[in-house]
Amino acid sequence: MVSRTEVLRFRRNRYGHALLKDALAAMTTTDRDCFKRFAPVVTACVGAVAGWMLSLAAVVVICAGPAQAADAKQAKYASIAYDANTGDTLFETFASDTRYPASLTKIMTLYMAFDLIDKNRLSLDSTIPVSAQAAAQPPSKLGFEVGDKIRLIDAIKALVTKSANDVAVAIAEKIAGSEEAFARLMTKRAREIGMKNTVFKNASGLPDDGQVTTARDMVTLAMRLQDDFPEHYKLFATRYFSYGGKTYKNHNTLLGTVQGVDGIKTGYIRASGFNLVSSVKRDGKHVIAVVFGGKTARSRNTHMRSIIARALKQASTRKTRKPLLIAKPRPVLRPSLPTQKPVIDQAIEVGRADPPPEPRQTVRIAKVRRHDFLRSPAPEIIPPAPAAPQPVAADRGRAPGTLQDQLAALLANSGIADVSRGPEQGSAADEGGQQQQVESVRGSYIIQVGAFSSQQEAEAQLRAVAQRADQILTGYDQRTETVAKGARTIYRARFAGFESNAATAACTELRRRSIDCFVTRSQ
Numbered sequence: 120m121v122s123r124t125e126v127l128r129f130r131r132n133r134y135g136h137a138l139l140k141d142a143l144a145a146m147t148t149t150d151r152d153c154f155k156r157f158a159p160v161v162t163a164c165v166g167a168v169a170g171w172m173l174s175l176a177a178v179v180v181i182c183a184g185p186a187q188a189a190d191a192k193q194a195k196y197a198s199i200a201y202d203a204n205t206g207d208t209l210f211e212t213f214a215s216d217t218r219y220p221a222s223l224t225k226i227m228t229l230y231m232a233f234d235l236i237d238k239n240r241l242s243l244d245s246t247i248p249v250s251a252q253a254a255a256q257p258p259s260k261l262g263f264e265v266g267d268k269i270r271l272i273d274a275i276k277a278l279v280t281k282s283a284n285d286v287a288v289a290i291a292e293k294i295a296g297s298e299e300a301f302a303r304l305m306t307k308r309a310r311e312i313g314m315k316n317t318v319f320k321n322a323s324g325l326p327d328d329g330q331v332t333t334a335r336d337m338v339t340l341a342m343r344l345q346d347d348f349p350e351h352y353k354l355f356a357t358r359y360f361s362y363g364g365k366t367y368k369n370h371n372t373l374l375g376t377v378q379g380v381d382g383i384k385t386g387y388i389r390a391s392g393f394n395l396v397s398s399v400k401r402d403g404k405h406v407i408a409v410v411f412g413g414k415t416a417r418s419r420n421t422h423m424r425s426i427i428a429r430a431l432k433q434a435s436t437r438k439t440r441k442p443l444l445i446a447k448p449r450p451v452l453r454p455s456l457p458t459q460k461p462v463i464d465q466a467i468e469v470g471r472a473d474p475p476p477e478p479r480q481t482v483r484i485a486k487v488r489r490h491d492f493l494r495s496p497a498p499e500i501i502p503p504a505p506a507a508p509q510p511v512a513a514d515r516g517r518a519p520g521t522l523q524d525q526l527a528a529l530l531a532n533s534g535i536a537d538v539s540r541g542p543e544q545g546s547a548a549d550e551g552g553q554q555q556q557v558e559s560v561r562g563s564y565i566i567q568v569g570a571f572s573s574q575q576e577a578e579a580q581l582r583a584v585a586q587r588a589d590q591i592l593t594g595y596d597q598r599t600e601t602v603a604k605g606a607r608t609i610y611r612a613r614f615a616g617f618e619s620n621a622a623t624a625a626c627t628e629l630r631r632r633s634i635d636c637f638v639t640r641s642q
Contacts, residue, residue: 195219195392195412197334198422200430203342203398203405206440208335209433217316217331218411221386221394222282224324226337227305229278230344232271232290233351234308237604238570243272245293252298253288256323260285261362273362280360281367282385284323291322298322309336312343326388334409337396341383341407345398346442355382355398372416373397377424385416393419399427403436562618563641565598566626568634569612574599577610584612584634591625615641 199214201207208214235241247270249263261283263269269277274290277283291301298321305319314336320327345352358374360367370385379401386394393413399406408426413419568584571577577599585592596615601608617625622638629636 195390197409197411198426199334199338199409200426200433201338201342201407202430202434202440203345203407204403204438204440205435207435209406209430211334214334214338214409215316217333218394219326219388219391220317220324220330220332220337221388221391222324223332223337223384223386223394223396224319224322224330225278225282225287225386226340226344226384226396227309227319228287228290228301228322229275229351230340230348231294231301231305231308232275233344233348235294236271236351237348238609241271241294243270243275245271247271247274247286247289247293249285249289250292253285253292256284256288257325259283263289269362273360275354276357276360277362277367279355279357279382279384280369282370284325287323288321309340313339324386324388326390328390334411337409338407341396341398341409344383352382355384370416371395371397373420373423377427380427387416395419395423397423397427399431401431404431404434406430406434562616562621564615564617564619564622565639565641566614566617566622566629566636567611567639568614568629568636570602571610571612572607574601574610577612580612581614584614584629588629588632588634591628 195218197213197216197218199211200209202209232241236243246268249265249267249269251265254263254265254267259282261269261277261281263285269286269289271290274286277286278290288298291298295301295304301322302319305322306317309317309319314332317332317336318329320330324330356374358369360369371382373380373395374382377397377399379399380397381400382398383396391411393410393416395410395413397408399408406427408423408430410419410423410426413422569577569580571580578597581597581599585597592614595617598611598613598615600611600613602611603609614625617638619638619640626636626638
């Protein structure tokens with residue numbers, strides 16, 4: 120007959136074995152290996168005193184702690200090394216997993232600024248005003264007061280070296296009117312240059328749990344920056360920047376300490392760890408490397424040095440990769456809005472891109488509190504580049520009532536103040552009067568609704584805008600004007616034949632319909 124003591128011991132052991140089985144099933148391979156090593160020792164020491172429950176708990180604590188720490192570290196870490204000569208990935212770890220970019224975001228902010236400089240919409244001497252929102256940004260910052268101004272060349276160097284958040288917001292507002300609008304342009308542009316899993320929410324990289332990227336996308340951005348703007352890229356080699364009586368050292372300390380490193384940017388927020396994108400050219404080789412999630416700046420730099428050394432051993436001196444153009448020509452599938460528009464002065468704003476998958480481990484981060492201020496003055500509008508003189512066909516005459524009818528409909532819908540009528544048409548025999556009237560009605564002002572890398576895209580944009588705003592634009596000439604930008608050609612999509620007031624009113628109405636545009640005078 121089995122004694123009561125033996126029955127209780129059996130039940131206790133059976134319950135303990137069940138707990139052990141469940142715990143092992145929930146463990147990772149690393150956890151189980153740890154459990155097997157520690158279980159006999161802990162059971163011998165603890166089990167005899169407190170039984171199965173405490174023994175099991177002790178082993179789980181011992182084994183789960185390091186594993187959880189490793190998971191947390193893994194959720195931040197990623198790396199990749201890329202051969203810029205061949206276009207091959209040399210090696211990678213979690214390179215396609217989403218991570219927080221931190222101040223690597225400013226690389227894209229600068230890409231957008233360089234793009235406008237290249238189109239003559241901005242210059243290095245352009246002044247950037249500082250709004251209340253920009254001045255209120257947390258460090259790192261230059262510490263501007265509301266209303267201060269900074270030249271664009273100084274703003275660029277402030278981002279490259281000091282990683283100044285106030286300057287990043289000021290640039291965003293200069294270009295797009297608000298940081299939110301600028302972030303949407305950044306995300307859209309990122310898609311166009313091949314960054315498939317990146318979403319930008321601000322211009323600085325300050326904490327926002329919706330702002331994510333990948334190590335692979337950062338390689339794409341670094342490579343496109345060098346391909347598209349080789350002269351501007353040289354600014355990333357700036358080691359010291361003096362402004363306002365102070366001198367700032369570049370946070371990227373690999374510059375000048377690792378042979379061949381010519382940029383590009385560091386980044387850090389608590390949720391991301393210490394990030395770094397590096398470019399190194401040595402002995403005919405060219406490597407782009409990215410590290411996310413360093414524990415400290417020093418450990419990140421040490422790891423980057425080892426990645427660079429390993430990558431250079433594998434990299435090729437043969438240049439077989441062809442530099443990418445600003446935007447590849449794409450076939451027009453249908454007469455609607457182009458699927459992608461390659462430059463910042465695009466006309467029609469598209470919806471936000473779908474967010475990429477969340478990081479492997481969700482990390483809750485505090486968002487930067489926004490300050491509510493009185494409405495600041497409207498941001499200074501970036502002056503459009505003057506159109507190069509182009510041979511165009513002679514303007515066709517048009518009944519004088521057409522323009523005024525359109526303006527009347529436009530102004531009735533938009534609430535814009537009426538403009539004075541032009542001179543009445545002269546008699547058919549009055550040749551001089553007829554010519555004067557035609558010039559007045561046709562006008563010498565142009566509305567530009569986009570600039571593209573192919574004529575097909577420009578024409579598709581004109582058709583799409585005309586379809587969306589037919590009451591405003593019917594009867595005006597649709598033009599694609601070609602402009603050479605170095606080795607590239609840009610095709611501007613334009614509606615021509617406006618008077619000054621009519622062009623301003625029409626462009627205002629287009630913007631009200633979320634169609635971006637600007638007015639310029641035909642040369």
